[in-house]
Amino acid sequence: MTNFFFRRCALSLAIVIIGTSVMQATAQNLAVYDLTCEYKTNPLGMDKVQPRLSWKIRSTQNDVVQTAYEIRVGTQSNRWTASAAVWQSGKVAGDRSILVPYAGDALQSAKRYYWQVRVWDNHGNVSPWSEVNWWEMGLLNTGDWKAQWISHPADTLPVSGPAPMFRKTFSAPGPVKQARLYITSQGLYEAQLNGQQIGEAYFTPGWTSYHSQLQYQVYDVTNLIKRGDNALGVTLGDGWFRGNLMVAGRNLYGKTLALLAQLEVTYSDGRVERVVTDGSWKASLDGPIRVSDIYNGETYDARKVLHDWVSPSFDDRIWDAVSVSPSPRYDHLVISAAPPVTIHERIKPIALITTPKGEKVLDFGQNLVGRVSFSATGAPGDSLVIHHAEVLDKDGNFYTENLRAAKQQITYIFNGAGEEAYAPHFTFQGFRYIKLGGNADLIDTTNIVAEVLHSATKPTGTFETSNPLLNQLQHNIVWGQKGNFLDVPTDCPQRDERLGWTGDAQAFFSTAAFNMDVSGFFVKWLKDLKAEQYNSGAVPHVIPNVWKSEDGGSAGWSDVATIIPWEFYVVYGDTTILADQYESMVRWVGFMEAKSTDDLWNTGFHFGDWLFFRPDDDTDGRSAITDKYLIAQAFFAHSTQLLINAASVLGRTDDVAKYESLLKRIKAAFLREYVTPSGRLVSGTQTAYVLALHFDMLPEDLREQAARRLADNIASYGNHLTTGFLGTPYLCHVLSRFGYDDIAFTLLMRERYPSWLYPVTQGATTIWERWDGQKPNGTFQNAGMNSFNHYAYGAIGDWMYKHIGGIQPIADKPGYREFVLSPKIGGGLTSAKTSLESPYGAIRSEWMLEGDRVKLAVEVPVNTKATIVFNAARGGSIRDARGETVASGLQIGSGRYEFEYLVDSTK
Numbered sequence: 001m002t003n004f005f006f007r008r009c010a011l012s013l014a015i016v017i018i019g020t021s022v023m024q025a026t027a028q029n030l031a032v033y034d035l036t037c038e039y040k041t042n043p044l045g046m047d048k049v050q051p052r053l054s055w056k057i058r059s060t061q062n063d064v065v066q067t068a069y070e071i072r073v074g075t076q077s078n079r080w081t082a083s084a085a086v087w088q089s090g091k092v093a094g095d096r097s098i099l100v101p102y103a104g105d106a107l108q109s110a111k112r113y114y115w116q117v118r119v120w121d122n123h124g125n126v127s128p129w130s131e132v133n134w135w136e137m138g139l140l141n142t143g144d145w146k147a148q149w150i151s152h153p154a155d156t157l158p159v160s161g162p163a164p165m166f167r168k169t170f171s172a173p174g175p176v177k178q179a180r181l182y183i184t185s186q187g188l189y190e191a192q193l194n195g196q197q198i199g200e201a202y203f204t205p206g207w208t209s210y211h212s213q214l215q216y217q218v219y220d221v222t223n224l225i226k227r228g229d230n231a232l233g234v235t236l237g238d239g240w241f242r243g244n245l246m247v248a249g250r251n252l253y254g255k256t257l258a259l260l261a262q263l264e265v266t267y268s269d270g271r272v273e274r275v276v277t278d279g280s281w282k283a284s285l286d287g288p289i290r291v292s293d294i295y296n297g298e299t300y301d302a303r304k305v306l307h308d309w310v311s312p313s314f315d316d317r318i319w320d321a322v323s324v325s326p327s328p329r330y331d332h333l334v335i336s337a338a339p340p341v342t343i344h345e346r347i348k349p350i351a352l353i354t355t356p357k358g359e360k361v362l363d364f365g366q367n368l369v370g371r372v373s374f375s376a377t378g379a380p381g382d383s384l385v386i387h388h389a390e391v392l393d394k395d396g397n398f399y400t401e402n403l404r405a406a407k408q409q410i411t412y413i414f415n416g417a418g419e420e421a422y423a424p425h426f427t428f429q430g431f432r433y434i435k436l437g438g439n440a441d442l443i444d445t446t447n448i449v450a451e452v453l454h455s456a457t458k459p460t461g462t463f464e465t466s467n468p469l470l471n472q473l474q475h476n477i478v479w480g481q482k483g484n485f486l487d488v489p490t491d492c493p494q495r496d497e498r499l500g501w502t503g504d505a506q507a508f509f510s511t512a513a514f515n516m517d518v519s520g521f522f523v524k525w526l527k528d529l530k531a532e533q534y535n536s537g538a539v540p541h542v543i544p545n546v547w548k549s550e551d552g553g554s555a556g557w558s559d560v561a562t563i564i565p566w567e568f569y570v571v572y573g574d575t576t577i578l579a580d581q582y583e584s585m586v587r588w589v590g591f592m593e594a595k596s597t598d599d600l601w602n603t604g605f606h607f608g609d610w611l612f613f614r615p616d617d618d619t620d621g622r623s624a625i626t627d628k629y630l631i632a633q634a635f636f637a638h639s640t641q642l643l644i645n646a647a648s649v650l651g652r653t654d655d656v657a658k659y660e661s662l663l664k665r666i667k668a669a670f671l672r673e674y675v676t677p678s679g680r681l682v683s684g685t686q687t688a689y690v691l692a693l694h695f696d697m698l699p700e701d702l703r704e705q706a707a708r709r710l711a712d713n714i715a716s717y718g719n720h721l722t723t724g725f726l727g728t729p730y731l732c733h734v735l736s737r738f739g740y741d742d743i744a745f746t747l748l749m750r751e752r753y754p755s756w757l758y759p760v761t762q763g764a765t766t767i768w769e770r771w772d773g774q775k776p777n778g779t780f781q782n783a784g785m786n787s788f789n790h791y792a793y794g795a796i797g798d799w800m801y802k803h804i805g806g807i808q809p810i811a812d813k814p815g816y817r818e819f820v821l822s823p824k825i826g827g828g829l830t831s832a833k834t835s836l837e838s839p840y841g842a843i844r845s846e847w848m849l850e851g852d853r854v855k856l857a858v859e860v861p862v863n864t865k866a867t868i869v870f871n872a873a874r875g876g877s878i879r880d881a882r883g884e885t886v887a888s889g890l891q892i893g894s895g896r897y898e899f900e901y902l903v904d905s906t907k
Contacts, residue, residue, distance in 0.1 A: 029060035032117055032130040034841075038337070039519040045138040045218035047335040049107055052099040052576070055117050055130065056841045057862040063893030064862045066095045068120040073104055077114045077132050086113065091120070097863055098573055098815055098839045109144045110180065110264065112136040121862075138218055139182055139262075142330040147262040147276035149186075149325035152283040156255050160238055160296070163289035163426070166259055166322065167233040167282055169312050170275045175268040176225050181232075182264070184216035184333065187257035188239035188426045192310040193224040193232055201340035202453055203428070206487045207240040208524070209544045210253045212531035215336040215524075216260070225265065232275065233310030234259055237292045237426025240544075244295045246497050248546040258325065282319035292426040295496045296407040300422060302415040303380065338524035339456040341487055343370070347450045353433075355397045360436045362445065367432040367766040367789050369483035369493040370453040372410070373423035376442040380416030383438040385409065388431035390494060390788040394778030398435045401783035406496040411438070428453055430483060430494030430789050432765065454482045457516040460837040463800055466830040469751065470800075472760045477794035478515050480767040481508075484791050485518070488525060488544070492769065492787035499542040500525065503557035503607065504792045507729045509564050511797035513571045514807075514836060522568060523577065529561060530584045537591030541607075553591060554606045555632035556726040561588040562639040566646060572839055573815020578646045585643050589659070592636045599665040600673055601636045602629040609687045611770055612724035613717075613754055624722030627683040630674045631726060634691040637666045641695070645811070670697050679705050686713050687727025693738065694730040707738035719746050720754055729795035736803055736824070741871075744803070745827035748796065756796050767794040805834025806845050806869075815839045821858050822869035823847050825903055840864045852903045862894040870901050877902040 034056040037043055057066060072080050073087040082088070087104020097119070107113065113136070116129045139145060152164040181198060183191060184205045191198040198219050205215040236257040237243075238250075245252050263275040287306060291299040308314050350365040367390050376384070388408040393399045400408070408429045412422050431450075436443055463474045484490045489508075491501040505525075512518050525543060532545040538553030539561050545552075552558055565581040568574060592601050608628040615622050640663045647655040670692075674682050679702040681688045689710040692698050698706055714721070723731050732744040751757045754771035762774050769790035770781045780786055802808045806823030809816055816838035823832065823845055831848045841861030848855045854873075860866045870878050870888040878886050878901040886899070 030064070030119065030121055030125040030127040031058045032056070032119055032127050033058060035115070035117065035130055035133040037115075037133070037135040039517070039523070040135075040339075042133055043135050044220060045335045046135045047138045047140060049140070050101045050103070051135060052101050053115065053117070054098040054100070054839065055119075057097065057119055057121075057127070058841075059121065059125075059862050059894065061123055062895030063122075065122045065893065066097055066119045066863045067122050068093045069097065069100070069117055071100065071115060071117045073102065073113055073115045075111065075113060077134070080116075095863055099576070107137050107140070109137055109140040136218070138216070138335045139333075145260075145262065145328075145330045145333070146274055147182075147260050148278045149258045149260050149328050150277045150279075150281055150283070150322040151256050151258040151325075152285055152320060153323045154285060154320070155257055158250070160243065160250075160291045160293045162285040163235050163237050163287060163292055164257055165233065165235050165284045165287045165306075165309065166277070167231060167310060167314070167316060167319070168275060168277075168280065169229060169231045171229055172225050172227055172265060174271075175227065176222060176265055177268045178266040179220070179222045179225050180264050181219045181221050181261065182216055183219070183234070183259075183261040184214055185234075185236055185257065185259050186210070186254055187241040188237040189234050189259065190237075190425060191219075191232070191234045191261070193221050194226060194230055194312075195308065195310050196224050198224070199340075200342050202343075203239065203341050203426070203487055206336055206338065206341075206524075207544060209528045209531040210241060212332060213334045213527060214332050216333050217336070217340075221263070229312035231310050231312045231314065232261070232263060234261060235287065235289065235425070237289070239294065239426055243293045244496065245546045246499060248548065252546060260328075279322065279324045281322045282316045283322045284316075284319045289425060294427050294498065295405070296427075297409040297411075297429070298424045298427050299411040300424070301413040302420055302422070303413060305415060336524060337520045337527075338487065339520055341453055342456045343451045343453055344456070344482070345452040347452065349445045349448065349450075352445050353396070355392070356395050357397050359398055360440045361392075361398055362434050362436065362443075362448065364432055364434075364450045365765075366479065367430070367483070367764075368450055368452050368479070369428060369430050369486060369789070370451045371424045371428055372434060372448055372450050373421070374443055374448040375419055375421045376414075376447055377419045378414030378416065378439055378442050380414060382414040382416070382442070384412045384414075384440070384442055385437035386412075387435040387437065388429040388494070389433045389435065390431060391774065391780075392433060393780070398433060399780070402780065402786045402788075403495045404784065406494065408494065423451065428486065428493070430492065452482065453486060455485050455487055455521055457485060457518050457521055459515065460517050461514040461801060462833070462835045463797070463805060464834075465804065465832045467749070467828070469757050469760050470749070470829075473756055474797065474800070476760065476764055476766050477511065477791070477797045479765060480789055480791035480794050481512055481515055483766065483789050485512070485516070485521060489521075491792075492790050494789060495787060499546060500544060501542050501557070502529075502539060502560040503554070503610065503725055504790070506556070506560040506563040507725055507792050507795045509567050510571070511795050511801075513567070514797060514801045517837070519568075519572050519574075522564060526564065526577070526581055530581060533561065533584055533587060537587035537594070539588060553595075553604055555601075555628070555635040557607060558588055558591070559635045559639050561585055562642040562646075566642040569646075569649065570809050570811050570814050573817060575649060578649055582646055582650060585639070585646060586655075589639050589643050589662075592639070593662065596636070596669075598669060599662070600669040601632045602673070604632075606632055607725075609685075609724035609726045612685075612687065612727070613722035613771065622717070624685045624687065624724075625683070626685045626687045626727070627674070630681070630683050630688055631691060633666065633670045633674065634695050634697055637663060637670065637697060638695040640666060667697055671699075675702070680709070681706070684709070684713065685722060685727075686710060686731065687723045689713065690723065690727045690730050690734045693734045704738065707734070707740065710734065711740050711743055714743055714747070719743070720750060720752070721747050722754070725792050728793055729798065732796065732799040732803070736799070741803070741824050741826055744799070748800075749827045756793065764788065767791050801834060801836070804829070804832050807834060807836050807843055816843065816861075816864060818865045818867075819843065820867045820869060821845050822871060823856065824871050825849055825854060838864075849903070854901050854903055856899045856901070857897070859896045860892060860894045865891060865893055867891050868899070870899070872904045873901040874904045
């Protein structure tokens with residue numbers, strides 16, 4: 001393995017060898033890059049009146065810290081005079097470089113603002129001004145909206161029916177300087193201008209708690225408008241608004257799809273003209289999309305295609321007049337904080353299979369989420385029916401029983417006009433395989449492709465080792481995240497569910513934040529959590545909530561209200577998320593307190609340690625059943641501790657004292673109820689000991705023996721885990737904390753069921769919902785709940801990053817302002833490469849084991865510090881690249897460093 005720094009030598013003469021600060025003879029050794037505004041790069045549409053600005057810094061020197069910054073904001077990209085500026089911060093002392101709030105003049109609706117930053121460092125350098133970035137405001141006031149909600153008067157069918165289409169012609173009499181489309185819908189929309197698709201996003205406006213907040217999008221359509229006559233057209237789909245939603249059925253949010261659109265055109269002479277949805281629009285239900293549903297798929301009749309229907313010359317005289325809402329609502333309209341859902345990859349099938357049943361099946365080689373698109377030529381009325389599935393059964397036949405009621409079916413009817421190209425519009429599927437029906441011979445491996453759809457969360461982490469199975473596990477974790485981070489963090493993407501389960505999300509958040517930048521994604525989702533929280537303080541099982549009764553308050557699920565805000569703060573250094581979610585956190589802890597007697601929470605419904613280990617023929621009681629109320633009490637304490645943490649950060653000293661007192665009582669109640677005088681837990685499961693230890697439920701003098709009992713329990717099962725959704729995320733962390741790294745590695749590297757690598761040995765390309773979704777004999781688990789793309793058990797990724805890679809945040813230095821690099825050597829691994837693009841820049845850790853000698857290379861971003869821990873190193877054996885002896889616990893500033901040391905084989 002070649003050291004990753006040396007692989008970059010050819011790209012830069014500024015490589016710095018350990019401990020030596022080599023300044024190159026260049027004109028500039030300090031630069032600012034990767035500017036963002038509210039976690040976005042050049043966002044088109046911003047509704048925060050004091051948006052926060054962040055930047056990263058590069059330097060050719062080591063140990064660089066920002067000592068001051070200067071920001072300037074103006075309304076023109078090339079003028080920064082006092083008269084053109086709306087804010088000039090002046091030189092501000094300090095090292096703050098993330099989430100710096102704008103503090104200039106009041107921002108105006110629909111206006112674009114340009115900004116730059118420069119910085120000073122502790123070596124006396126000043127950077128040049130950064131590249132010019134910008135943000136553009138959305139419509140900040142309800143009075144800015146002039147559009148009206150419109151719908152088709154006949155669009156009230158009790159079942160999924162034709163997609164309504166809306167159109168409007170208008171004239172642009174002069175040269176256009178700028179044009180913006182502000183648009184949203186009840187349902188999903190696709191918009192076109194003069195026949196051209198607007199934007200690259202899918203499933204807009206996204207899924208939110210629609211009654212509380214409805215997102216709208218802003219598009220730059222300047223180049224799509226022609227001088228003279230133009231046409232704007234929009235098609236709507238049922239989507240989450242009125243489509244099937246598991247227990248809710250149809251029409252959860254309403255029965256009628258509706259459109260709100262406002263096109264603002266600014267001409268070269270300064271005139272502004274608006275084209276808005278109103279009574280002058282025309283509508284039709286006679287288009288080609290006959291049925292569209294997220295669970296069930298789409299039926300598309302190409303014989304009904306209306307060619308050029310979004311062109312000015314189209315004859316719409318037979319189209320219907322629209323219905324206009326008499327009392328339009330605008331107060332719930334918001335700009336989405338989350339990145340849009342877009343196409344990220346296109347995958348060709350790897351094989352054409354004829355199954356034992358004689359069915360024609362295509363294998364794409366990867367369990368994915370998205371849609372298929374194809375081009376084919378058929379006769380008028382020919383049909384192509386496509387079914388989607390994740391797996392083949394043990395005989396090699398197409399398997400769909402685990403989809404439950406979801407059809408996952410696309411039906412395309414040809415018009416016979418030559419080669420026809422098609423992709424579904426308002427539906428997505430989870431699949432690796434597709435079965436072709438109807439005129440199946442029209443499709444082969446050459447004219448169909450799978451398009452991978454997910455929220456555009458940027459990759460931030462990489463993890464690679466010398467073990468191919470472990471690398472495949474990391475691949476599966478990432479692909480599980482891709483498929484289930486489609487606007488909301490769904491549990492699964494294929495069956496009749498696809499809901500934002502709170503327990504799954506909280507268990508996986510830390511891993512998710514290593515793999516990708518999920519900041520905006522969870523800012524948006526947490527707003528819905530707060531909006532959907534019941535008056536009692538309980539949090540629904542899923543967000544957005546689809547239950548019509550008050551179903552919520554389950555331990556480990558509702559605790560998402562405290563867990564994700566706190567972990568978000570630790571990862572991104574964002575105190576605003578704590579402030580925004582604080583009352584929600586208080587209300588959740590208040591719910592548990594209200595449901596407790598003498599500080600013991602032993603009431604209500606709980607999912608418990610969901611999908612824990614249960615042998616099929618459990619004659620001797622080996623099922624790892626953990627008392628649900630023990631779990632509840634542990635999470636009661638954990639959420640209270642996180643609330644104390646948040647209160648401390650926010651300076652709420654009275655609350656700190658209040659909840660510290662509560663926490664003591666909660667832990668005392670736990671000891672009275674669930675711990676024997678000798679320190680044994682009444683539930684002797686792995687999950688019970690993991691939660692008791694990870695949440696510090698036991699006094700110091702009982703913790704070591706509890707950890708031994710955990711280790712003994714694992715050994716009693718032949719060195720395999722028994723944990724479910726709530727115990728699994730913390731299992732290896734607890735083992736490492738109490739000195740059992742060897743057992744943590746044993747669990748991770750185990751290839752037989754139950755283990756993380758067992759699905760990998762079975763050919764899995766995503767994380768399974770169950771440890772034995774497909775059993776060793778080839779049969780499947782209970783079809784009623786057996787997803788093969790379910791990210792919760794992928795939470796082991798957090799331990800892999802933090803312990804094999806060694807990258808560990810420090811809670812009181814959030815956002816990786818300071819962090820620990822503490823890689824563990826074990827599991828038979830001979831190398832590991834791990835990286836994380838933190839809010840300050842790239843953190844890297846790479847180690848290689850040769851015999852008993854470890855070579856370690858690390859990178860620390862500018863404006864941060866790291867503490868290096870050399871695990872199991874022999875005393876006095878640690879050397880830097882100059883051959884000088886260093887000690888474990890060494891603190892280093894920014895730069896690239898290399899070390900060598902001998903491993904103590906007895907540790």
